[in-house]
Amino acid sequence: MSVPSRSAQPPRYALWLFVVLLVVGLGAAWYVMSRSPDFSREAVIRAGVGQDLLAGLPRGRQGLVGSLGWAPLPTLMGLPLLRLPEPFGNLYAFTFMAVAAAAGLCAFLNEWLRRCGVRGGVRFAVTLVVFLSPAIQHPAMMGSSGPFFALMVMATVIFLLHWWETEQLRSLAYLAVTVALAVLTRHQGLLLFIGALLVVLAHLALRPARRNYAEATLIIFLVPPLYAALLWLATNWLIMGDALFFLRGLRTAGASWGEALALLSEGVDWRLALTLAALPLLAWVVYRGARGRRALWVGLPTLAASFLLWWGEGAPEILRPTPADEELAQVVAHLNSVRRHDWVVVSGYRGYEVASAMPGRGRAQLQHVLSFYLDPVLRDTVRRRTYLLVPEPTGADRWEDINLTIPRLYDEGAPFTVYEKSWNHWRLLRVVRVDETDRR
């Protein structure tokens, strides 16, 4: 019994397949996005953080590491492209990366199926179905980190399977690095890490291994993900002065374990996760069995599994990017009408969305801060009129800094604010001095 063999060099056609899928994907993305740009909230925020980083602003450094929701790796990967002119740079940088990840995912899957003995026709059909499925294309075009995370999920499964069978060091090392990258891409990567760790432990428990071997195997597996996590903690400590700053929402809001776990699994669509795991797993399981009817036994189930990606609304939750906030156009229209020297203070990651929607004149008066501090805001009202733009504290927005600092600001306001205007999910409050409030 053997596993799919690993040739010394990846076959050239796998590389060509990747290039072809990349070109096709980029062409399609450019065609769609140039007509109706619909970038994800993630792309907007990451582009904003990246631009701040490139400008050397402290806000950029804080934005890079300070949130569990926006893990740092995709932003860092986008940095080299951000300075390019559109349609290569800025928001398109994240589209480019996501399309490349989708192409890589499909080329990788194709190569794995090839090694499992799936014939060409079925293999390419599976590859195309996966690549063209809305679950992949939609987030790829919108510049989400979803396709990259999906690539990590699939790679983890493939390396785990290969290591389980062969105990090859390379597979173990790649597994560890893949999991580490997943942890730095999305916080759900932690679940992937725990899952992979359980499989590794199970393998070591089932195999009569010596203690030294088991210990060394665990070290090899654990070092990259733990290093990634430690790095995140260390950068938080260095930049924010608190190693656990990126968990601030959970901690300061006094979240329970249940809420923390809910947040951890928020946005995880098990249907997609299972599908991505099932594709290589099915191919591998059947490969070990019926050699004679390999094409049939492997091809059909994998084809069926890949169709699952089209199931439901198209883009499963974990990959489905949050679209840009349509309501922002109305908010920005109003903000553009306020007096030129007035200040609009907007905080946190949502601030990048507002800033992105208010280029030119708007940015001159928009005060975007990542961490919200009340004192400077109150002090500045002496000289100018100041507004606070507050997102509704639901979903991820409940962890936005302004909602953490003044928890009931959106619903009840504060003694130093007066109501100015409201939308469905935004509220504009004017900051007033205490004596002014008294007069009212």
Added chain:
Amino acid sequence: MTGVEASKAGSEVPAEKLSGLGIAPGEWESVFRIARERPLDCAWRVLTRAQFVALVCLLVFVEVWLIFDFKSCLTVLNGILVTFYLVLVVYKLYLVHLSLGAPRELKFTPDEVAALRDEELPPYTILVPLFREQESAPRLIEGLRSMDYPKDKLQVLLLLEEDDPETIEAVRAANPPDFITPLIAPHSFPKTKPKACNLGLARATGEYLVIYDAEDRPDPDQIKKAVLGFRRCGPEVVCIQAKLNFYNQRQNLLTRIFTLEYSMWFDLFLPGIGDLRSPIPLGGTSNHFRTARLRELMGWDPFNVTEDCDLGMRLAREGYETRMLDSTTWEEACSDAGFWIRQRSRWTKGYLQTYLVVLRRPFQLTRRIGLLRALGFHLMVAGTPLCLLINPLYWLLTLLWFIFRWEGVAEFFPFPIVLWGMVCLFAGNLVFIYATLLAAYRRGYYDLVKYALLVPVYWLLMSVGAWKGAFQLITRPNYWEKTRHGFDLKAGYRETSGKEASA
């Protein structure tokens, strides 16, 4: 001083003395042939006149730039170094990736080795340079007796030094068999191993030739595997390098981490380099050669203190190739920090010497092997010592920034240098630590894997050795820092054979 003068300086030994030691004048002449006939390939001088002028011009240019625009000059220099670091990290990562895949070495099964018949085996010469190795001599001779090769086809030359009577006496006392011949070199300068090896080369009768150190324990079937290797490869393969590792790896913390470093070098980096057909910086021992080709190349440079690395580069420049062999020679890891630093200083000095020698004709190597392979040479031969030299500077800058948040540091890291610097700091260090972990695991040293996490401390020691070597390149360029062996015996460390060690 010209190459001829250098050769004369080295070879001025009275003819009577030579004949008293049984050395023909022609044999002694051949020891310094490279200095005489190819002075540009010889490290007798650290810098040629042209190199000296170029270096002075460069220094003046940098100084003027510093005076007129301190900040931009340092930023550009910093950018060059950080870029270099980044390329080195990527290159070494790629080497690890290659080596972790399919076997890159020449590999032979025991059946293939057993199938070799004695009568079809070629004559083989083993050179063993010995200087102040009286403790190792008896063990060495015992080891040579046990080599799995027909003794009538084996010529072993023990290369002794006239001014080392203790080792000469120890060899005599061990009563070596007929196929082992002591060859005593007259006292002369430079006092280097390659000089002794060249004398042995002049006397060698084997079709192939290999060098072992006094404390080496090659796998018994290594020579047969090398013969198979030469048969499998074409005539362009002139050298086959066996892997080196240590038999006293668990003696103390230093030997543990030294073992990991060696495993990384010989099991991960060199096979990858061989696969890319880049020049392989040979290890100090266990390099097997085609004797005739080695003579054409004029043997080793007697003035170079890493003659092995230098020879690897000359092989590549002449269009020859080196392959790695899946067989291990077990050596003694230096377990004393002081001697370890001396050894490291010699290696660094030698790598810099070799690099400067190759730079005398900077495009020759590139023309011969191509740009990408030549890049491999620059990264390994210049990159390895350069990294060790500049590491302390960057550690200091990092500390300054992290502890004091000294903004002066940040001024020299504009975008994209800061981005690359972060990649080097955060990913680069992980790459090197992880490669060390992988090397231990691949070798089967499972109990040593955890020690790889301590390797950053070891880097500090490496930098100390590197700086010592760099200073010596200026003050005593041809001085051979002798590595003392036998510490394992003195410490009462129980020897383990190669198989035991990896079990």
